[in-house]
Amino acid sequence: MTPTPEWYLTLAALLFVIGLAGVLTRRNALIMFMSIELMLNAVNLTFVAGGSLVGNLQGQVSVFFVLVVAAAEVVVGLAIVMAVFRRRATADVDELSGMRG
Amino acid sequence: MDALVTFAHDWLWLILALPLAGAVLNHFAGSRMPEPLAGVLATLASGAALVVAVVAAIPWMFGDEHEAVTVTLWEWMPSLGATLEMRWDPLSITMTLLVAGVGSLIHLYSIGYMHGDSRFASYFVYLNLFAFSMLALVLANNFALMFLGWELVGLCSYLLISFWREKDVAAVAGKKAFVVNRIGDLGFIVALMLVFGAFGTLSFDTVLHDPGSTLAAGTATAIGLLLLLGAAGKSAQVPLHVWLPDAMAGPTPASALIHAATMVTAGVYLVARVSPIYELSDTALTAVAVVGTVTALLAATIAIAQNDIKKVLAYSTVSQLGFMFLAVGSAAHVAGIFHLITHAFFKALLFLGAGSVIHAMGDEQDIRKMGGLLKKMPVTGATMAVATLAIAGIPPLAGFWSKDEILASAFDRGGAYTVLWAVALFTALLTAVYMTRWFILVFLGQPRWDEGVHPHESPRVMTIPLLVLAVLSLGGGFLNTPFWLGLEHFLEPAFEGVHLQHVPEGTTGMVLIVVSIVVAVLGLVVGWLVYGGGDERRERVLARFARPLRGAEGAWYVDEAYERTIVRGAAASAEGMATIDVTVVDGAVNGVAWLVRKAGESVRPLQSGFVRNYGAGMVAGAIGLAIWLVSRGV
Numbered sequence: 001m002t003p004t005p006e007w008y009l010t011l012a013a014l015l016f017v018i019g020l021a022g023v024l025t026r027r028n029a030l031i032m033f034m035s036i037e038l039m040l041n042a043v044n045l046t047f048v049a050g051g052s053l054v055g056n057l058q059g060q061v062s063v064f065f066v067l068v069v070a071a072a073e074v075v076v077g078l079a080i081v082m083a084v085f086r087r088r089a090t091a092d093v094d095e096l097s098g099m100r101g
Numbered sequence: 102m103d104a105l106v107t108f109a110h111d112w113l114w115l116i117l118a119l120p121l122a123g124a125v126l127n128h129f130a131g132s133r134m135p136e137p138l139a140g141v142l143a144t145l146a147s148g149a150a151l152v153v154a155v156v157a158a159i160p161w162m163f164g165d166e167h168e169a170v171t172v173t174l175w176e177w178m179p180s181l182g183a184t185l186e187m188r189w190d191p192l193s194i195t196m197t198l199l200v201a202g203v204g205s206l207i208h209l210y211s212i213g214y215m216h217g218d219s220r221f222a223s224y225f226v227y228l229n230l231f232a233f234s235m236l237a238l239v240l241a242n243n244f245a246l247m248f249l250g251w252e253l254v255g256l257c258s259y260l261l262i263s264f265w266r267e268k269d270v271a272a273v274a275g276k277k278a279f280v281v282n283r284i285g286d287l288g289f290i291v292a293l294m295l296v297f298g299a300f301g302t303l304s305f306d307t308v309l310h311d312p313g314s315t316l317a318a319g320t321a322t323a324i325g326l327l328l329l330l331g332a333a334g335k336s337a338q339v340p341l342h343v344w345l346p347d348a349m350a351g352p353t354p355a356s357a358l359i360h361a362a363t364m365v366t367a368g369v370y371l372v373a374r375v376s377p378i379y380e381l382s383d384t385a386l387t388a389v390a391v392v393g394t395v396t397a398l399l400a401a402t403i404a405i406a407q408n409d410i411k412k413v414l415a416y417s418t419v420s421q422l423g424f425m426f427l428a429v430g431s432a433a434h435v436a437g438i439f440h441l442i443t444h445a446f447f448k449a450l451l452f453l454g455a456g457s458v459i460h461a462m463g464d465e466q467d468i469r470k471m472g473g474l475l476k477k478m479p480v481t482g483a484t485m486a487v488a489t490l491a492i493a494g495i496p497p498l499a500g501f502w503s504k505d506e507i508l509a510s511a512f513d514r515g516g517a518y519t520v521l522w523a524v525a526l527f528t529a530l531l532t533a534v535y536m537t538r539w540f541i542l543v544f545l546g547q548p549r550w551d552e553g554v555h556p557h558e559s560p561r562v563m564t565i566p567l568l569v570l571a572v573l574s575l576g577g578g579f580l581n582t583p584f585w586l587g588l589e590h591f592l593e594p595a596f597e598g599v600h601l602q603h604v605p606e607g608t609t610g611m612v613l614i615v616v617s618i619v620v621a622v623l624g625l626v627v628g629w630l631v632y633g634g635g636d637e638r639r640e641r642v643l644a645r646f647a648r649p650l651r652g653a654e655g656a657w658y659v660d661e662a663y664e665r666t667i668v669r670g671a672a673a674s675a676e677g678m679a680t681i682d683v684t685v686v687d688g689a690v691n692g693v694a695w696l697v698r699k700a701g702e703s704v705r706p707l708q709s710g711f712v713r714n715y716g717a718g719m720v721a722g723a724i725g726l727a728i729w730l731v732s733r734g735v
Contacts, residue, residue, distance in 0.1 A: 100710025
C-alpha cells in the first residue's frame with residue numbers, strides 16, 4: 001500500500017481543521033498562534049502534495065514564500081503578545097476586548 | 102502767479118497728508134505726551150493744511166486762473182477711473198478753505214474744552230482723521246475717492262458721537278447715526294453703479310463733462326434720486342433726519358465741526374458737484390428742493406419747543422440744511438454753497454458758544470435752568486447775540502445775504518417753486534422766533550440756575566475762536582451781495598455748462614429783500630413778545646399752544662413711528678428668520694446626524710471585541726465562498 005497524494009491531502013485537511021478548532025476555541029494567545037502555525041503548515045503540505053500530483057516545482061516554491069511570510073508574522077505577533085502581557089499580565093484574548101463597539 | 106499754480110500742483114497732497122500725519126502721530130504717541138501737546142500738534146497739523154490751501158488758492162482767488170488743476174497721487178484702479186486724484190477748482194477750493202479754516206478754530210477751542218478728559222489724545226486723533234476724511238471728500242476728482250471720504254467722515258462722526266462711550270445715550274446715538282447713514286449710503290452706492298454702467302468710469306472729468314450726451318433722461322433721474330437719498334442720509338434731511346439731534350451726545354466742539362459746519366453739508370456739496378447730472382432731470386432737482394423745504398419747516402417747528410441747549414441748535418441745523426437743499430434744488434448752486442459757508446460760520450459759533458455755556462454751568466444743558474448769563478459771560482453772550490441775529494437773517498449779518506439769495510432764487514424759478522418759497526419764508530420767520538427764544542432763555546431775564554452753579558467766562562483758548570467766528574458771522578455775508586457778486590464770479594467756472602438760477606433783478610428783487618427783512622424782524626418781535634416779557638407772561642402765552650407745542654417737543658413722534666413700524670418690523674422678521682433657522686435648517690442638519698448615529702448604533706454589536714467571533718466570521722465567510730464556488734462548478 002503506497003501513500004498516494006490523496007493521503008497527503010486528507011492529512012492536510014485534518015491538520016487544518018484541528019488548527020481552526022484551536023484558533024476558535026482556545027483563549028490563550030500563544031496557543032492560538034501555535035494553531036495558526038498548524039493551519040499554515042497544513043496549507044504548505046497541500047502545496048507540496050499538489051505540486052507532486054501535477055509534477056512541477058511551483059508548489060514547493062510557494063511553500064518557501066509562505067514560510068518566510070509566516071516567520072515575519074510570528075515576529076510581529078509575538079512582539080504584540082509580549083507587549084500586551086507586560087502591560088496586562090495576561091495573554092487571555094477574551095480579557096483583551098477593549099475595542100468592543 | 103505761475104509759480105503759485107506750480108506750487109498748487111506740487112504741494113496739494115500736503116493738504117491731505119498733514120491732518121493724516123497728525124492723526125497717526127497722536128494715535129501712537131499722543132497718550133504719552135503731556136495733555137495740551139497732543140491738542141497743539143493736532144491744531145498745528147490742521148492749521149498747516151489751511152496755510153497750504155490758502156497759498157495754493159491765491160491764483161484762483163486773486164489771479165485769473167479758472168481751470169481745474171488735477172493731481173494724481175496714485176493710480177489705484179485706473180480702469181474704474183478710481184485713482185487717488187485730487188481736483189483743485191473753485192468749488193473744492195471754497196470747501197477746503199471752509200473745512201480747514203473752521204476746523205482749525207475748532208481744534209484750538211477743543212484744547213480748552215477737552216481739558217482734563219481721560220482720552221484727550223484720542224479725541225484729537227478722531228478730529229484730525231475727520232479733517233483728513235472731509236478734505237479727501239471735497240478734493241476727490243472721482244466718485245470712488247469721494248465715497249471713501251464720505252464713509253470715513255461717517256466713521257469719524259460715529260467715533261465722536263460715542264466718544265463718551267461709557268454713557269449709554271452716547272453709545273446708542275452713535276449706533277443710530279451709523280445705521281441711518283447706511284440707508285443713505287445704499288442709495289449712493291447704487292447711484293455709483295448706474296454712473297459706472299453708463300460712463301464706464303467714475304472720474305469727474307468724464308462724468309461731469311457734458312453728461313447729457315451719454316445719459317438717458319430716465320437714468321439721470323434715477324442717479325439724481327439715489328444721490329439725493331445718500332445726501333439726505335449724510336445731511337439729515339427728511340426722512341433720514343432722525344440721527345442728527347441724537348448726535349448731540351458727543352463733545353460739543355465735535356458737534357460744531359461735524360454736525361453743524363462741515364460733514365452734514367457734504368450732501369449739499371454732493372448735489373452741487375454733480376449739478377451737470379441734476380441739470381438733466383427736473384424731477385430729481387424738484388425732489389431735492391421739496392425734501393429740503395419740508396425738512397426746513399419740520400425741523401424749525403420742532404426747534405421751537407426743545408429745551409436742551411444743543412437740541413435747539415441741532416434742529417436748527419437740520420432746518421438750515423433744508424434751506425441749502427432748497428437752494429441747490431432750485432439750481433441756485435452758488436446760493437446753496439454761500440449759505441453753506443455763512444451757516445458754517447454762525448452755526449459753529451452757536452455750538453461753540455453753547456459749549457462755553459455748558460462748560461460754565463457745570464454740564465447743565467437745560468435752558469429752563471439758565472437765564473441771565475449775559476452778565477456772567479460777556480464775551481460768550483455778545484458773540485451769541487451776533488450769531489442769533491445772523492441766523493435770524495438781520496442785515497447786514499451773514500445769514501441775511503445767503504438766506505435772501507436762496508429765497509429770491511426759488512421765487513424767481515416760479516411754478517411749484519413759488520409754494521416752496523412761501524413755505525421757506527414762513528420757516529425763516531420760525532427761525533427768527535426760535536433763535537430769539539433760545540437767546541432770551543439762556544442769556545437774558547432772571548437766573549434760574551440750580552444751587553451751587555457758579556457760571557464763569559471760559560478761558561481765552563475758547564473765547565478767541567468765538568471772536569473770530571463772530572467777526573466772520575458779521576462780515577461773511579459780503580462775500581456775495583447783490584451789489585458785489587464775488588463768490589458767484591469765483592464759483593462760476595466750476596459750474597461750467599450748468600444753468601445757474603439767479604436772483605431776480607430790479608423791483609422784484611428789491612421787494613423780495615424787503616419782504617425777507619420784514620419777516621426776520623417780525624420773527625424777532627414775536628419771539629421777544631412771547632419770551633421776553635418775564636417767566637409769568639411766557640407761561641400764560643404758551644399755555645394756549647400747549648397741544649402743538651407738546652407735539653413739537655416730541656419731534657412730531659417720528660422716532661416713535663419708526664420704532665413702531667420699521668424697527669419692530671425688522672425685529673419681527675428677524676425673529677421669523679431665526680425660527681426658520683432653528684426648525685428647518687438646524688432640523689435638517691440635526692436630522693442627518695441623528696440618522697447616522699442610529700445606523701451606527703444598530704451595527705455596533707458586531708464589534709464584540711472577542712477575537713474568536715471575528716475568526717468565526719472569517720470561517721463562515723470562507724465556507725460560504727467555497728460553497729458558492731463549488732455550486733457554480735469551478
